[in-house]
Amino acid sequence: MKRASAPGKAILFGEHSVVYPAPCLPNTSCHHSISFAVNKRAYAEVEKNESGKINIISDKYGKYEIETEQAMDLCELFHEVYKDKTENRKKKLLMLNEGWYSPIELILGLAISETKLNNSIGFDVKLKSEIGRHLGSSTAIAEAVAGAALAELRGSLEIKDADREEISYFAYLADSIVSGAPSSTDNNVIAYGGLIRCDKFDPILPGKISRIDFIDSLDLVVADSRVLSDSGEMIKRFRASLEEDLSKLKYLDRINELAVEGLVYLRENNLRDFGKAMNENHEILQNFGVSHPKLDEIVSIFNKYGFGGKLTGAGGGGCAIGVSENPDELIKKLNQEGYSAFITKLNNEGIRLEN
DSSP: OEEEEEEEEEEEEOTTGGGOSBTTBTTSOOEEEEEEEEEEEEEEEEEEESSSEEEEEETTTEEEEEEHHHHHHHHHHHHHHHTOOSTHHHHHHHHTOOSTTHHHHHHHHHHHHHTTOOTTOEEEEEEEEOOOTTSSHHHHHHHHHHHHHHHHHHTOSSOOHHHHHHHHHHHHHHHHHHHSSOOSHHHHHHHHBSEEEEEEOOSSSOOEEEEEOOOOOOOEEEEEOOOOOOHHHHHHHHHHHHHHOGGGHHHHHHHHHHHHHHHHHHHTTOHHHHHHHHHHHHHHHHHTTOOOHHHHHHHHHHHHHSSEEEEESSOSSSEEEEEOSOHHHHHHHHHHTTOEEEEEOSOOBOSEEOO
């Protein structure tokens, strides 16, 4: 039996904009995002057997059981769809997602294929997550499953950099049946930890990833709006707003500038201007209709008792991040208004084995 854990993630700058160029708007300029791993984690325990069945127990969704052969069929069908380089690929990929278990099913099929085992093998899988919505929880679960499954099949005792690359790729493929065209941000920051920059050049290919060296002493506050939202719907809303008025592309370019400026402010420990940059990014996302009154209220609290903040992730609910000289006091004020919150740094560890 092997047990792995993977962190959640938050986006400092660039959510939504980093999706472009995309098949719907293939000729936009390159856009990028800056993300980091948070100190909340998802856990997967994987034990192989010879039952030919996969049993999954999730603390959030309950139980699910399938034949290993079904996972291998999904894997084969996925590879066939993934060959399609047209805009139709996204729709076909989304049709492969039948529920919360489908990405896990695909991950396990990929792990079996990679290790060249047959359908007689089975798995008992237990999942647990302490990660909130819009903090990369589904990708973190996928990576924890991939890391634990590959280690179990290979008898590995640690996760090396080459393993991280493979695990990250598996999670990217799993994300593809959830969102259709992921940016590759989530899977990479969760695999490697720390700060990650993603540059999206091509409408079909995943973004180019670069790690940002940063010795971090900054405490950021992550607050949960306790509002559930559909990431896919938020992506559609952002896209619709952009397609209705292509002049809004200038705001995506401005987000690029904010990401560059924000990193400079971080390195200078200039929290006031860093907070202002976050505020401006939030205002742009508001203009695209992907915020929520609760998120706006949280950002107002960030500004009243700190230097500023913004929503993180798809929006419409989920979490916001903020910066303050006194994060403990900021959390106290958020709690008084009914919001849960926690403190995180920017240099948290990526996926790891827990055994």
